[in-house]
Amino acid sequence: MRQGYSGEGPHRSYCLDPAALDVLAAFLPGLGQRVRSWEELVVTTDAAGGMTIREATVADAPAIAHIYNQGIEDRVATLETAVRTAAERAEWVAARGRRHPVLVAVNGDGVVAGWGSLNPFNPRPVYDHVADFSVYVAREQRGKGIGDALLAALEDRARALGYHKLVLAAFPTNAPGMRLYERHGFVTVGIYHEHGRLDGHWIDVIVMEKLLG
Numbered sequence: 001m002r003q004g005y006s007g008e009g010p011h012r013s014y015c016l017d018p019a020a021l022d023v024l025a026a027f028l029p030g031l032g033q034r035v036r037s038w039e040e041l042v043v044t045t046d047a048a049g050g051m052t053i054r055e056a057t058v059a060d061a062p063a064i065a066h067i068y069n070q071g072i073e074d075r076v077a078t079l080e081t082a083v084r085t086a087a088e089r090a091e092w093v094a095a096r097g098r099r100h101p102v103l104v105a106v107n108g109d110g111v112v113a114g115w116g117s118l119n120p121f122n123p124r125p126v127y128d129h130v131a132d133f134s135v136y137v138a139r140e141q142r143g144k145g146i147g148d149a150l151l152a153a154l155e156d157r158a159r160a161l162g163y164h165k166l167v168l169a170a171f172p173t174n175a176p177g178m179r180l181y182e183r184h185g186f187v188t189v190g191i192y193h194e195h196g197r198l199d200g201h202w203i204d205v206i207v208m209e210k211l212l213g
Helices: 018-027 032-036 058-074 086-095 146-160 175-183
Strands: 003-005 014-016 052-055 102-106 112-120 130-137 165-170 187-198 201-211
Touching: 052 146, 058 086, 058 102, 058 112, 058 130, 102 146, 112 146, 130 146, 146 165, 146 175, 165 175
Parallel strands: 130 165
Antiparallel strands: 003 014, 052 102, 102 112, 112 130, 165 201, 187 201
């Protein structure tokens, strides 16, 4: 069975290739549905990292809100300016459907260190095969491969859900984010110049995509 991984280093994560699920389903009668249930699957790094990626629950809302608010305050990753509350994020998590999951990365101490989500790209049915995504990592946890692990898990989940493409809109000045997307094979579609106005400054937005086939 081929395995996908997030990158080099002690915090890399491993995920079963979706094709491997077919093999398991064939040789383990009655377990096909269980194997395919992402609610029962966890992505774990090697023992040195101790990082686990799992499905988010409403109980994770305070941590998700805290990490998201750090990203908003940093002014390097999003044009969003309104901070979120734990209650608002709890409603957000609870309202997510099967095709738009939220994942959290939990360190060895049980602390949520980052989160990611698959998001609707466009409400028109012809775009059902395309998803946008978000990845946010806590300030004190950045540079440890958590973003790589979350994005790898989101890609695997997107394939399992039948998505054909992932897209993103980001700040081209966000160097760590750009390196992350390029490592995962995202290519530039174009740049919206002076697309948003943040704190009195015009911000360019880069659009990138990756085919999952």
